[in-house]
Amino acid sequence: MIVKTKKYKLSTGTYIKLAMFNLLRKQWWVFLIVAALMCGAFFIWSIWWIIGPLIALLLYALFWLIQFTGVTQMEQNKILFERLSYEINSQQVLIKVNTKQGMPLKWDMIKDARIGKDYFLLIVSKAQLVHLPFRIFNTENERKFLQTILKRKGYIKT
Numbered sequence: 001m002i003v004k005t006k007k008y009k010l011s012t013g014t015y016i017k018l019a020m021f022n023l024l025r026k027q028w029w030v031f032l033i034v035a036a037l038m039c040g041a042f043f044i045w046s047i048w049w050i051i052g053p054l055i056a057l058l059l060y061a062l063f064w065l066i067q068f069t070g071v072t073q074m075e076q077n078k079i080l081f082e083r084l085s086y087e088i089n090s091q092q093v094l095i096k097v098n099t100k101q102g103m104p105l106k107w108d109m110i111k112d113a114r115i116g117k118d119y120f121l122l123i124v125s126k127a128q129l130v131h132l133p134f135r136i137f138n139t140e141n142e143r144k145f146l147q148t149i150l151k152r153k154g155y156i157k158t
Contacts, residue, residue, distance in 0.1 A: 001089065001145055002087055002088070002089045003086075003087065003088040003089070003137065003142040003145055003146060004085065004086075004087050004138070005085055005086045005087075005088070005132070005136040005137055005138070005142075006085065006135075006136045006137075006138070007083045007084065007085045007136075008083065008084060008085070008086075008132075008133065008136045009081065009082065009083045009084070010080060010081055010084075010131050011081075012069075012072040012081060014131065015068070015071075015072060015080070015081070015129065015131070016065070016068045016069060016072065018121060018129055018131060019068040019071075019126070019127065019129060020061075020064065020065060020068060022114075022121070022123060022126075022129065023064055023126060024061075026126075030057070030060060031057075033053075034053040034054070034056065034057045035053075037049065037052065037053040037056075038050055038053050038054075067127070068127065071127050077127075079097070080128070082097060084096060084097060086130075086132065086136075087102075088145075088146055088149070090107075090149055090152075091106070091107070092104045092105060092106050092107065093105040093107070093110075093122065093130065095130070105122075105124070105130070107149075107153050109124055110122050110123065110124055110130075110153075110155065111123050111124065111125065112155060113150050113153075113155035113156055114156070115147065115150070115156060118133060118134050118135075119131055119132060119133045119134060120132040120134075120146060120147075120150070122155075132146070
């Protein structure tokens with residue numbers, strides 16, 4: 001079975017939000033480092049044990065926010081933000097610009113996948129995401145088929 005989706009354009013704001021949430025989810029341990037540094041205030045009291053790690057955390061988040069915003073401005077990544085359609089089967093995800101131009105994305109290139117409230121998110125790298133909102137699928141069965149593929153490939157549990 002091949003799932004053919006409607007055309008969809010990923011907005012830059014949605015991309016930045018999804019990329020930041022994905023990064024924070026993957027790098028949760030950064031918050032532990034900040035908390036450990038803040039615990040220094042219990043041993044030697046100074047407000048800088050609190051302010052310093054918070055500033056470092058803010059700069060870390062700002063660094064990644066700038067990186068993801070930069071991805072939206074780069075010429076080689078403009079294709080991510082055009083109107084694309086997708087053909088999904090058990091071998092690959094075919095990302096199509098039009099009927100004659102497309103790029104295959106093999107399932108082994110995808111590192112992780114998530115199912116959100118109203119979307120599928122395929123994660124290729126920190127900066128490359130494939131966002132598939134439920135509304136681009138023609139039927140409920142096509143969404144269930146993609147969910148089944150993701151379960152069989154081991155990207156999602158249950």
